[in-house]
Amino acid sequence: MMKNKMKFIFVTGGVVSSLGKGISAASIGRLLKRRGLNIFSMKLDPYLNIDPGTMSPYQHGEVFVTKDGAETDLDLGHYERIINTSLTKESSVTSGKVYTTVLDKERKGEFLGATIQIIPHITNEIKRRLYDGFNAKGDTDVCIVEIGGTVGDIESLPFFEAIRQLRRELGYENTFFMHNTLVPYLKTSGEIKTKPTQHSVKELTALGIQPDAILLRTEVDIDKSSKKKVALFCNVNDEAVISVKDVDIIYEVALNLQKQHLDDLIVDHLKLNCKSYADMSDWQALIKKIKNIKKEVTVALVGKYVKLHDAYLSVMESLKYAGYVYDTKVNIKWVDSEKLESEDPKEVFKDVKGIIVPGGFGTRGTEGKKMAIKYARENNIPFLGLCLGMQLSLIEIAQDVLGLKDANSTEFNPDTTNKIIDYLPDQYKGIKLGGTMRLGEYECKILPNTKAHDLYKQDLIKERHRHRYEFNNEFKSLFEKNGVIFSGVNPQTNLCELIELKNHPFFVACQYHPEFQSRPLLPHPLFVGFIGATINNK
Numbered sequence: 030m031m032k033n034k035m036k037f038i039f040v041t042g043g044v045v046s047s048l049g050k051g052i053s054a055a056s057i058g059r060l061l062k063r064r065g066l067n068i069f070s071m072k073l074d075p076y077l078n079i080d081p082g083t084m085s086p087y088q089h090g091e092v093f094v095t096k097d098g099a100e101t102d103l104d105l106g107h108y109e110r111i112i113n114t115s116l117t118k119e120s121s122v123t124s125g126k127v128y129t130t131v132l133d134k135e136r137k138g139e140f141l142g143a144t145i146q147i148i149p150h151i152t153n154e155i156k157r158r159l160y161d162g163f164n165a166k167g168d169t170d171v172c173i174v175e176i177g178g179t180v181g182d183i184e185s186l187p188f189f190e191a192i193r194q195l196r197r198e199l200g201y202e203n204t205f206f207m208h209n210t211l212v213p214y215l216k217t218s219g220e221i222k223t224k225p226t227q228h229s230v231k232e233l234t235a236l237g238i239q240p241d242a243i244l245l246r247t248e249v250d251i252d253k254s255s256k257k258k259v260a261l262f263c264n265v266n267d268e269a270v271i272s273v274k275d276v277d278i279i280y281e282v283a284l285n286l287q288k289q290h291l292d293d294l295i296v297d298h299l300k301l302n303c304k305s306y307a308d309m310s311d312w313q314a315l316i317k318k319i320k321n322i323k324k325e326v327t328v329a330l331v332g333k334y335v336k337l338h339d340a341y342l343s344v345m346e347s348l349k350y351a352g353y354v355y356d357t358k359v360n361i362k363w364v365d366s367e368k369l370e371s372e373d374p375k376e377v378f379k380d381v382k383g384i385i386v387p388g389g390f391g392t393r394g395t396e397g398k399k400m401a402i403k404y405a406r407e408n409n410i411p412f413l414g415l416c417l418g419m420q421l422s423l424i425e426i427a428q429d430v431l432g433l434k435d436a437n438s439t440e441f442n443p444d445t446t447n448k449i450i451d452y453l454p455d456q457y458k459g460i461k462l463g464g465t466m467r468l469g470e471y472e473c474k475i476l477p478n479t480k481a482h483d484l485y486k487q488d489l490i491k492e493r494h495r496h497r498y499e500f501n502n503e504f505k506s507l508f509e510k511n512g513v514i515f516s517g518v519n520p521q522t523n524l525c526e527l528i529e530l531k532n533h534p535f536f537v538a539c540q541y542h543p544e545f546q547s548r549p550l551l552p553h554p555l556f557v558g559f560i561g562a563t564i565n566n567k
């Protein structure tokens with residue numbers, strides 16, 4: 030097969046935010062991947078933070094972590110899960126990163142006396158990052174780039190200008206512009222309205238970008254004549270007006286786009302050498318399976334940000350995927366850890382079959398999380414602890430079982446005499462640190478004859494991390510004497526990665542974030558084990 034040239038698909042949005050353009054973009058990625066192409070994807074975010082790592086989950090939802098340790102927008106999680114790929118730090122570009130690079134260069138005198146301006150300096154830096162993204166993996170055929178926000182926002186203008194210039198540089202047949210809009214349905218008159226779409230495309234063309242396809246997000250079916258009208262007013266071919274009707278299961282979006290031949294349109298436009306058809310039979314089978322699910326199980330998710338479910342997006346998805354293995358729908362009971370502190374856990378957890386304590390930062394709500402852990406431990410309720418969930422499990426056991434009443438993490442009590450979880454600089458010898466946190470993928474050796482080994486069926490695994498504090502190995506033997514098995518350790522540093530309890534049906538907690546590696550058709554073993562245990566918990 031002839032090697033394809035550098036090709037980009039740019040995904041923009043108009044009319045309203047939260048259109049799900051990330052899902053459409055990822056679905057196109059899935060279709061193209063199934064046609065034998067290597068896909069890379071990128072998200073350009075117009076905000077000025079360097080990355081979402083420091084933003085409140087209430088502002089931004091979950092922070093998704095890539096294999097190489099970039100803290101990114103949660104949309105990258107959708108890309109990884111839907112396309113079934115792993116992305117890199119090049120995938121995430123923010124205005125903050127772009128401006129910092131340009132201003133650092135300016136201070137170093139690299140612009141040789143020039144006046145630094147948005148065009149060309151900022152736009153050049155954006156284009157450089159787009160090319161870097163395309164080249165990041167070395168085998169990319171098509172790079173799908175989503176521009177965050179809505180056309181017309183002041184913040185995103187340099188990004189639109191950069192992609193306009195990119196078409197000039199790469200040519201029409203190497204760039205494809207896909208614009209997503211909302212087509213509202215007016216119940217009273219029973220009609221759909223295309224005017225906002227027309228205005229949004231007008232805005233886009235004013236920036237010099239003529240879309241090649243328009244994706245209309247709608248609640249109802251869009252008739253042929255409305256599609257024709259959009260095509261005429263927005264200056265695109267009839268077949269390039271695609272409806273993206275609301276679906277129950279997000280994987281259906283890819284199938285709907287395929288039905289309307291959006292992948293064919295893109296393949297023709299970009300002149301891609303690839304298979305003539307995307308075989309999506311396993312996805313069709315998965316959707317059919319999901320639609321026929323009759324059983325259900327409810328687990329409690331105990332966290333601080335439960336009001337915004339997006340804060341736990343990858344965990345939610347991972348629970349769902351594990352449920353599919355057992356033809357079971359997993360319902361989540363959201364438990365606010367702070368409120369739990371003044372409630373009776375017996376009452377709160379009476380209708381759940383499992384408890385999960387995900388990651389988190391800061392003291393607020395930790396007492397409630399420990400109450401949940403204690404309840405799961407003492408009542409044989411299947412338990413999965415993730416990151417902070419593992420740290421608090423060890424603290425709870427230290428306080429309750431080992432009798433170390435003031436045991437704590439130095440994150441919550443720097444003066445404690447029993448620093449169970451600590452920032453131990455000498456433990457970091459020899460391992461590379463990203464920022465101040467341990468970020469990205471690290472190895473974990475799994476101890477034989479453990480639950481973890483039964484689930485992973487491997488001796489050495491790799492998982493993604495995002496945390497600052499570690500278990501203090503000085504306490505290890507004391508825990509071991511009291512029924513804690515350290516079933517996974519980092520082979521290079523001996524840091525604790527995974528624990529489980531001896532006399533408990535399923536009490537597993539890990540320092541890493543397994544939720545970032547779970548995929549619809551490849552659910553993560555720890556989640557599969559956990560959901561299996563909840564189903565057995567009669």
Ligand code: GLN
Pocket residue numbers: 387388389390391415416417418420440495496497498499
């Ligand atoms: N706050 C803890 C730490 O920094 C746990 C972090 C997390 O759960 N992601 O180590």
